[in-house]
Amino acid sequence: MKILLVEDDKELADTTRWILEKNKIVVDVAESLLLAKAAILDHEYSVVLLDRRLPDGEGTELIHYAKQHGVETRFLVISAVGDLGSRVEGLDLGADDYLVKPYEVDELLARIRAVERRPLQEGDRVYELGNVRFNRDTRNFRICGETLVFSRREMLVLESLISGAGRVVARESLQAHVYGYDEEVKPNAVEAHVSRLRKTLATQNSGVKIHTIRGVGYMLKESN
Amino acid sequence: MLRKVRMLPQSIAGQLALLSLIFAVLALVYLAFPFWSYLSDGDPLDRTISFAEISIVRAALADSPESDLARRLSESVEIAEIAAANSGFRYFVDRNDEQAQFGGDPRWQGAIDFSHPSLSSEGLQDSTDCQSSAWWRANYDEDGVPVVIGYQSCGVDSTYYEFAGITTPIDSATRFLDRRNLEIIWNESQETLAGMVGIALIGFIVIWATTRSLRRLIDVAESFDEESSEHILPTDGLPREIIPLVRAMNRMMRRIDAANKKQAFFLATAAHEMRTPMAILRNRLERLPESQDKEDLRNDIRRITGLLEQLLQLIGISETERFEDTVDLVTAAKAVVMDRVPLAVEKGVEIEFVPNVETAPVLGNQRLLQVAISNLIDNAISFSDSGDTLTVRVDEGPRITVIDEGPGIAEDVIDTVFEPFVKNPPNRHGHGLGLAIVKAVVNLHKGGVSVTNNVRGGTNISLQF
Known part of the structure; x- marks a missing residue:
C-alpha cells in the first residue's frame, strides 16, 4: 500500500x-x-x-x-x-x-x-467487512466465500449498511435507499428486513453484526 | 481607610439627614444658652423683679397706637402671672401723661425731680433716640418689700413707672423649661431652622439628581456581560465631580478587556498549537520497545490530549458571539447520537434516541449545544457497562435528558458534578471538565441543568432550555 x-x-x-x-x-x-x-x-x-x-x-x-x-x-x-x-x-x-x-x-x-x-468510485466496487464480501456491480454477497441469497430489499439494506460500515446509517436514508422516495412504505417494513437480515448474518459465520440505534438507525460493524 | 467613617450612615442622604439634625440641635442649644445661663443665675426673687420690670417697660413702650396704655398693661400675660402670684403687687405707669395703675396708688410719683441737674448728669438729658436713651432707675425698700422706680425720656417721649409688692418668684422668670420660655426660644430660632431645612432640602435634591444619573450608569454597567465587545460607560449627563471616576473606571475596564482578549487569544492559539507536538510525541512513543512504561506513557498522553480537547471546548464557549440562529435540539442531538454510537458500541453500550417532540427549537449556537450533548453522552458512556442501554430523550420545554444505567451518583456529591475538576469517584479517568463544559454551555443559553438518580439505578441528567 x-x-x-x-x-x-x-x-x-x-x-x-x-x-x-x-x-x-x-x-x-x-x-x-x-x-x-x-x-x-x-x-x-x-x-x-x-x-x-x-x-x-x-x-x-x-x-x-x-x-x-x-x-x-x-x-x-x-x-x-x-x-x-x-x-x-x-x-x-x-x-x-x-x-x-x-x-x-x-x-x-x-x-x-x-x-x-473502500472501493474507488470507478474501480472494482467491492466492500469487505468481517467475513462478508460484497461486489456492488454484481450485487453478489459472499460470506467466507459462499454466495448468499437475500431478497432484493434485504440486499439493498445490506448494501446500504456495508457501504457505511462503522457509521450509523439513518433510518430515513436506509428507507429511501430501499424503497425510493415515491414508494408507499408500510410502517416497520425496514425493521422487518433488518431483523431477517440480522438473523441470517448471525447464523452464518459472517463476523459482522447489525446494531440497532433506536430512534436513529442502524450500524453494521465487525463483531468482536 | 473608609471603615473609619462607619459610624455615619452608609448613604449620602442618611449622612446629610444625620448631620443636619446634629447641627439643628447645636443651633438650638446655642440660641437657648443665654436664656438658661440668665435664668439659672442669682436670686429667683431678683429675677422675678427684673422680669416684671422688663414686662412692664415692654408693655408701656409697645408701639400700638390703637390700644391705650392701661389696656396694654392689663393684657400682658407676664404681668398677669406676677399679679396672680403676688397679692400685694401694684404698679403705676405714666407715659406722656397717659397713666395706668394696678393694685393701688403710686407712692413715689412726684417725689423725684427728674429734671434736677444731679440726675441729668447721669444722661437724662433729652435725646431723640429712645432705643439708646438713658434710664434712670432705683430700688427702694418699702417696709421690707422691694419697690422699683424707673424713668426714661427721649425727646417728647417720657415714661415713668413704679411697681412693688413682689414677694414670690414666678415660674416664667425662674424656670428655663417653662412653656413661655420655650415659646420664646422657638420663635427666636424659627428663622435659623427654616434656613437649615432649606439648605438640607437643597442637599437632598442635589443628592437625588446625582444618584439618578448614577443609577443610569448602573443600568448601563449591568447590561454589560463578558460578551460585550466594548465595556465603556457613558459620561453624558453626569455631574462633573463623578466624571473622573467613570473615566478612570473606563480606563480600567479597557485594560481588563485588553488583557482578557490577549489571554483568550493566547489560550486558543496555545491549545491549538499544542495538538501538533502532542501528535509528534505520540508518534515518537511508538519507537520505544513495548513495556509497561510505554503503556503508561500512552495513557498519560491520552489524558493530556483529553484535557487539551476540553480546554479548547471551554475557550470556544467564552469566545462565542450573540445567538441569532435557532437550533433544533432534535436534529442536533440526533447528529451527536449518530456520531457517538461507534464509541458506545465499542464498549458494548446501546444508545436509544427518543425524540418525544417533532422539533425543539432553541435560540443558540449549534456547535456549542452539540459539544454539550456530546459531553453528556460521553459521560454516560463512561459510567455504563457492557450490555447497558443509554437513552437520549428530547421533550417539551425544550428539554434534553441523557439516562444511563450506571451506578448513579452518590447523593452527597450530586450537587457538585457540574463543578470544574470534580470527579466521582475522584480517581476516575478524565479531567472533571466534561460536565463543567456542559454547564457553561447551558448557562450561556440561559438554561438549567438537573441531575437525579433513577430508582432502578443509573442517572438522569437533564438540560432545560
Whole structure:
C-alpha cells in the first residue's frame, strides 16, 4: 500500500512516516498543497492523509483538485479542529474519513485500512467487512466465500449498511435507499428486513453484526 | 481607610439627614444658652423683679397706637402671672401723661425731680433716640418689700413707672423649661431652622439628581456581560465631580478587556498549537520497545490530549458571539447520537434516541449545544457497562435528558458534578471538565441543568432550555 502524507510540520511528518513504514506502508510526504497536487498527478496512492491547515491553503482543496483532474484516491483528513460540525463538513467535502489530532496510532492505522478497503468510485466496487464480501456491480454477497441469497430489499439494506460500515446509517436514508422516495412504505417494513437480515448474518459465520440505534438507525460493524 | 467613617450612615442622604439634625440641635442649644445661663443665675426673687420690670417697660413702650396704655398693661400675660402670684403687687405707669395703675396708688410719683441737674448728669438729658436713651432707675425698700422706680425720656417721649409688692418668684422668670420660655426660644430660632431645612432640602435634591444619573450608569454597567465587545460607560449627563471616576473606571475596564482578549487569544492559539507536538510525541512513543512504561506513557498522553480537547471546548464557549440562529435540539442531538454510537458500541453500550417532540427549537449556537450533548453522552458512556442501554430523550420545554444505567451518583456529591475538576469517584479517568463544559454551555443559553438518580439505578441528567 502506498500513501501520500500531506503535512507541513516536518517532525510530525517524519514520525508519522516512521510509524506507517513500520507497518509496511510506503509513504510519500508532501509539505504543501502545491507539492501534494503534483504528487497525486504523478503517482497512484491508495490513501492520502491530508492535514487541513497547510502553508499555502486549505487541505480539502486537494480533494476538489483530485476530482477535477480525475485522480482516483481516498482521502483521510487529519485536522486540528475536532468538533462535530468540522467533521461533518470534512466528510461533505468528499473526505472518506476524518481524524482529529492528536490521534491514537492504532486508530490511525485502523482508519487507513478501513478507508483503503473502500472501493474507488470507478474501480472494482467491492466492500469487505468481517467475513462478508460484497461486489456492488454484481450485487453478489459472499460470506467466507459462499454466495448468499437475500431478497432484493434485504440486499439493498445490506448494501446500504456495508457501504457505511462503522457509521450509523439513518433510518430515513436506509428507507429511501430501499424503497425510493415515491414508494408507499408500510410502517416497520425496514425493521422487518433488518431483523431477517440480522438473523441470517448471525447464523452464518459472517463476523459482522447489525446494531440497532433506536430512534436513529442502524450500524453494521465487525463483531468482536 | 473608609471603615473609619462607619459610624455615619452608609448613604449620602442618611449622612446629610444625620448631620443636619446634629447641627439643628447645636443651633438650638446655642440660641437657648443665654436664656438658661440668665435664668439659672442669682436670686429667683431678683429675677422675678427684673422680669416684671422688663414686662412692664415692654408693655408701656409697645408701639400700638390703637390700644391705650392701661389696656396694654392689663393684657400682658407676664404681668398677669406676677399679679396672680403676688397679692400685694401694684404698679403705676405714666407715659406722656397717659397713666395706668394696678393694685393701688403710686407712692413715689412726684417725689423725684427728674429734671434736677444731679440726675441729668447721669444722661437724662433729652435725646431723640429712645432705643439708646438713658434710664434712670432705683430700688427702694418699702417696709421690707422691694419697690422699683424707673424713668426714661427721649425727646417728647417720657415714661415713668413704679411697681412693688413682689414677694414670690414666678415660674416664667425662674424656670428655663417653662412653656413661655420655650415659646420664646422657638420663635427666636424659627428663622435659623427654616434656613437649615432649606439648605438640607437643597442637599437632598442635589443628592437625588446625582444618584439618578448614577443609577443610569448602573443600568448601563449591568447590561454589560463578558460578551460585550466594548465595556465603556457613558459620561453624558453626569455631574462633573463623578466624571473622573467613570473615566478612570473606563480606563480600567479597557485594560481588563485588553488583557482578557490577549489571554483568550493566547489560550486558543496555545491549545491549538499544542495538538501538533502532542501528535509528534505520540508518534515518537511508538519507537520505544513495548513495556509497561510505554503503556503508561500512552495513557498519560491520552489524558493530556483529553484535557487539551476540553480546554479548547471551554475557550470556544467564552469566545462565542450573540445567538441569532435557532437550533433544533432534535436534529442536533440526533447528529451527536449518530456520531457517538461507534464509541458506545465499542464498549458494548446501546444508545436509544427518543425524540418525544417533532422539533425543539432553541435560540443558540449549534456547535456549542452539540459539544454539550456530546459531553453528556460521553459521560454516560463512561459510567455504563457492557450490555447497558443509554437513552437520549428530547421533550417539551425544550428539554434534553441523557439516562444511563450506571451506578448513579452518590447523593452527597450530586450537587457538585457540574463543578470544574470534580470527579466521582475522584480517581476516575478524565479531567472533571466534561460536565463543567456542559454547564457553561447551558448557562450561556440561559438554561438549567438537573441531575437525579433513577430508582432502578443509573442517572438522569437533564438540560432545560
